[in-house]
Amino acid sequence: MKILHICALGGTAETLLLPQIKYFLSQKLEVEIACSPGKEVEELQNKGYKVHPINIERKISLISTLKSTYQLTKIIQKNQYDLVHVHTPIAAFLGRIAAKIAGVKRIVYTSHGLPFHDLSTPTKYKFYFIIEKLAALITDLILSQNYEDITTATKLSLCPPEKLGYLGNGIDINIFQRDRLNASHQNKLRKSLGIPDTADLIIGTIGRLTRKKGSEYLIEATAKLIPQFPNLHTLVIGSECIGDPEPIQAQLIEQIYTLGIENHVTLTGERQDVPELLGLLDIFTLPTFTHEGLPRSILEAMSMSLPVVATDIRGCREAVVHRKTGLIVPYQNSDKLAEALGTLLSNSQLRQAYGKASRERVEAEYDEELVFQRLVQFYKELGIVFP
Structure with missing residues (x-):
């Protein structure tokens, strides 16, 4: 089965997502990445990872937003992914729209911290909350790295509680020793x-x-x-x-x-x-x-x-x-x-x-193996079949 991860920066893919990607490749799934071009993307490609360079701005601009969404939709339609997994606020929003347009059956969002928070201005808080709430309508599963965001999402009725899951975060405790x-x-x-x-x-x-x-x-x-x-x-x-x-x-x-x-x-x-x-x-x-x-x-x-x-x-x-x-x-x-x-x-x-x-x-x-185990279970519940 084929999975596409979407994020804004190659650095995010290389630093935060690569452990998960390596794990699921070892489980015989096909895993690819879409993110903005840069030296990190070239390094990942040189190591054999399949990366689609798509320019994704980290701030909203009408022209760039439409262009990025269009390019993501084309890639998803061409490669017929079984699941699209999105990360980082703007890339996650555009990625979910593209995945929905392309007819993907399973759309997962990992929230690396909800973009509305205590220090947001009232205008920004309301804007990002609306964006997240609208995107949640076309999302099958929203995973949080912390428990506090789950509490916030539930309290604010961001989405039905059954769409929320705790993923956590983890590292390789054998390397960091x-x-x-x-x-x-x-x-x-x-x-x-x-x-x-x-x-x-x-x-x-x-x-x-x-x-x-x-x-x-x-x-x-x-x-x-x-x-x-x-x-x-x-x-x-x-x-x-x-x-x-x-x-x-x-x-x-x-x-x-x-x-x-x-x-x-x-x-x-x-x-x-x-x-x-x-x-x-x-x-x-x-x-x-x-x-x-x-x-x-x-x-x-x-x-x-x-x-x-x-x-x-x-x-x-x-x-x-x-x-x-x-x-x-x-x-x-x-x-x-x-x-x-x-x-x-x-x-x-x-x-x-x-x-x-x-x-x-x-x-x-916070052993990363715990994160992998949780993610496997979430994917299985969404119908992903492991060889």
């Missing part, structure tokens, strides 16, 4: 990043360099912490995405130099060695705001036995258990972020206890 790290390699990695030999405490974050990830609050918090922890270093792991509506790299660089902390902060750019980078850290933090599903970066850090400081938003507060695996702080508040980080920086025993509990929680709740 501290025991795999090589001490010599870690020392070389540290030097290659320009981390001073004197740096005895390292905090870090992972995410696109976009406004909503909140990296500027981490930079502010770092500046507040340096007087008390003069040998502190901060890693900001990630890069800007082409077409991102709110890029922030230039602002971060200016902020770092304005605060005079350029010797205490490293912007790594895009990296493929995330487990090793996490292995350099003493604390992981994600100062994100607006909306999240269930951040993969937090799960990766927890799997590497790190304590986590995260913001009080959906997804983050579900993954991190306050005062057990880490600390939850208000979003967009560098003072509270610095205070929480300072608490952990000054107490190695607390860091170790939270880190141990983090690893145990990931093993029990």
Whole structure:
């Protein structure tokens, strides 16, 4: 049977969807991808994955929206998929319309965080809610990465309750495992990043360099912490995405130099060695705001036995258990972020206890094998037959 995954960015397919795709390919299903062109798409194609490059904007524009929908419809009609599985808000909306026009019998949507949220303006909240509610009419199954979105969708009557399912999120806990790290390699990695030999405490974050990830609050918090922890270093792991509506790299660089902390902060750019980078850290933090599903970066850090400081938003507060695996702080508040980080920086025993509990929680709740098992069951209930 044939499945098509649709998302906006090749990076999403490569980072978030590839584990699922690999699994279902191993189960002898035909699995393909449709997303915007780019180097990630070329890399996936070179590895043998079947990817259809379709330009999908991350903001709504009438001409580009119609064009993308038309191209998606043609691809779906040509390849006669048994199931179309959509991701990310705009790509999910267009993908569902195209799948419906093309006569696909099974349409599944994974919500990586509902696009209407606490910080939305009333106009945006209403707009995205209407979009999601209309799209739900032509969706057979809506899967959520967190329980909170299921509660919200049910409360707001986004769709009939029987259309909702909990998928969760997961990672390969064997790859993200501290025991795999090589001490010599870690020392070389540290030097290659320009981390001073004197740096005895390292905090870090992972995410696109976009406004909503909140990296500027981490930079502010770092500046507040340096007087008390003069040998502190901060890693900001990630890069800007082409077409991102709110890029922030230039602002971060200016902020770092304005605060005079350029010797205490490293912007790594895009990296493929995330487990090793996490292995350099003493604390992981994600100062994100607006909306999240269930951040993969937090799960990766927890799997590497790190304590986590995260913001009080959906997804983050579900993954991190306050005062057990880490600390939850208000979003967009560098003072509270610095205070929480300072608490952990000054107490190695607390860091170790939270880190141990983090690893145990990931093993029990967020192993990607659990996600695969749930997805297999959902697909079977929709009539997908496994060879």
